Amino acid sequence: MNVEITMEKIGAGHLMRLKGDVDMNTSPDVRNGLGEVFKQAGSKALVINLSGVRYMDSSGIATLVEAMQNCMKKGMKLRLAELSPSVRDVFELARLSSIFEIFSSVNEATAGL
Amino acid sequence: MTDNRPQHGGTVTLSVPSHPKYLYVVRSALYPLVLDAGFPKKEARKVVLAVDEACSNIIRHAYSGDPTKTIIMTVEDGAERFVVRLRDYGRKVEQAKIVPRDLKDIRPGGLGTHFINLAFESVSYDADQVQGTLLTLEKKKQQVKR
Numbered sequence: 074m075n076v077e078i079t080m081e082k083i084g085a086g087h088l089m090r091l092k093g094d095v096d097m098n099t100s101p102d103v104r105n106g107l108g109e110v111f112k113q114a115g116s117k118a119l120v121i122n123l124s125g126v127r128y129m130d131s132s133g134i135a136t137l138v139e140a141m142q143n144c145m146k147k148g149m150k151l152r153l154a155e156l157s158p159s160v161r162d163v164f165e166l167a168r169l170s171s172i173f174e175i176f177s178s179v180n181e182a183t184a185g186l
Numbered sequence: 187m188t189d190n191r192p193q194h195g196g197t198v199t200l201s202v203p204s205h206p207k208y209l210y211v212v213r214s215a216l217y218p219l220v221l222d223a224g225f226p227k228k229e230a231r232k233v234v235l236a237v238d239e240a241c242s243n244i245i246r247h248a249y250s251g252d253p254t255k256t257i258i259m260t261v262e263d264g265a266e267r268f269v270v271r272l273r274d275y276g277r278k279v280e281q282a283k284i285v286p287r288d289l290k291d292i293r294p295g296g297l298g299t300h301f302i303n304l305a306f307e308s309v310s311y312d313a314d315q316v317q318g319t320l321l322t323l324e325k326k327k328q329q330v331k332r
Contacts, residue, residue, distance in 0.1 A: 096206065096209050096238065097209060098205075098207045128210075128213065130242065130298075131242075131297035132242065137210075137295070159231050160284070162232070162235075163235065165233070166257060166300075166304055167300070168296050
């Protein structure tokens with residue numbers, strides 16, 4: 074079971090789309106994909122579209138927490154969009170729903186970027 | 187025609203290699219069994235997450251990432267309890283080291299044990315096996331509606 078990662082430039086930032094399960098097997102791929110974004114000079118924001126992620130475990134959450142910390146260091150905004158019910162559950166169980174900026178649609182998440 | 191067969195009592199056993207790529211097999215097998223035991227979808231997702239985390243811990247800690255070992259999952263749908271047992275043959279767990287992290291401490295990692303404790307009322311590690319550990323996860327079925 075793989076995870077597909079696609080990236081596109083949007084305004085002053087990047088939009089990453091994940092498709093597949095983000096678990097212990099695939100989190101390293103997501104981390105590598107995020108590393109590529111953080112190498113881009115001048116990016117002001119990262120929006121991650123999670124609509125294609127039907128499952129995420131603690132390693133996926135850890136990867137996103139790392140991304141949030143990297144964004145804070147670089148002065149970038151991190152926004153998550155279109156969480157499926159199962160992914161939203163995991164954020165709630167980890168009590169992270171209020172820590173991340175979470176949007177119900179990519180359009181809302183990318184507004185003003 | 188009335189089905190008089192008992193709605194519980196089944197036991198399913200699954201053996202998977204200790205490679206993370208097989209975690210989805212555990213999840214895919216477990217989810218319908220939890221639903222079949224009468225738990226709602228949201229609760230079933232919690233159970234699947236917890237068992238996935240427990241298997242990840244076995245791969246990471248008991249087997250130190252060796253993908254060639256074996257994890258055996260046994261799922262028992264009892265009258266009063268839904269029980270998942272995970273057997274490994276790796277390094278024995280040090281129970282004192284298995285503690286969930288403080289959720290106020292926002293950092294990567296340490297959530298797996300928290301998820302396991304949220305999903306199951308009883309979590310016991312039997313390290314008295316000749317080799318490895320038997321983890322038993324039990325969930326009451328008192329509030330399950332069929």
